[in-house]
Amino acid sequence: MPISRISYADLPHAVRLVVEDTTGACEVATSVTDGLNSAVAAKLNCSKGTFFVKALPSDHRWVWTQAREAEVAPFVSQVAPFLHARIVGDGWDVLVFEALEGLSHPRFHGAS
Numbered sequence: 001m002p003i004s005r006i007s008y009a010d011l012p013h014a015v016r017l018v019v020e021d022t023t024g025a026c027e028v029a030t031s032v033t034d035g036l037n038s039a040v041a042a043k044l045n046c047s048k049g050t051f052f053v054k055a056l057p058s059d060h061r062w063v064w065t066q067a068r069e070a071e072v073a074p075f076v077s078q079v080a081p082f083l084h085a086r087i088v089g090d091g092w093d094v095l096v097f098e099a100l101e102g103l104s105h106p107r108f109h110g111a112s
Contacts, residue, residue, distance in 0.1 A: 003060070007031050008042040008053060014090045015055075022085045022096050024048035037062060043099050050099040052081065058091050066093045 008016070008029035020026055024047030032041040032052075040055035056063045066086070073083035087094040 003037065003039050003056070003062075005031065005033075005041065006039055008040055008044065011040060011055065011092060011094075012090045015087065015092045015094060018087050018089065019044075019053060019085075019094060019096060020046065022048075022087075023051050037065065040094075051084065052097045052099040053094060054097075055092050055094040058088065058093050060093075063093050066095055070095060 008026070008031070011019075016026070023044055026044050026046045028045040030043045030045075032043060035041055035054075038054040038056060039060070040053060042053050044051045044053055054066075056066055070083060070086040073080065081097040081100050083095060083097055085094075085096040087096070
C-alpha cells in the first residue's frame with residue numbers, strides 16, 4: 001500500500017535545517033511522484049549541489065528499510081547513488097543521496 005506523500009517543505013523546520021547542514025541552503029525542492037515507499041521524496045537544488053531526499057516518519061512500520069538502505073550504501077557505491085547522510089530525529093528518518101539525472105525505474109527482463 002502506497003504511503004501518503006508530503007512535500008519537503010512539510011518536514012519539520014528542525015529536520016530541514018539538519019538536512020541543509022549536508023546540502024547547503026535549499027533553493028528549490030521538487031517533489032518526486034514515482035515510487036511508493038517514502039512519505040517524502042524530493043530532488044533538492046541546493047548551494048552545495050543537487051540531492052535526492054527520501055524520508056519516513058520514525059514510527060512508520062517500514063522505517064527499517066531506511067536503516068537497511070543506509071547500511072548497504074557503502075557496499076553498492078559503484079552502482080548506486082552516493083549516500084551523503086542519514087538523519088534520524090524530530091520524528092523523521094531521512095536519507096540524503098546524490099541526485100542522478102536521467103534515471104528511470106529499472107525494467108527487469110520479462111517485466112511488462
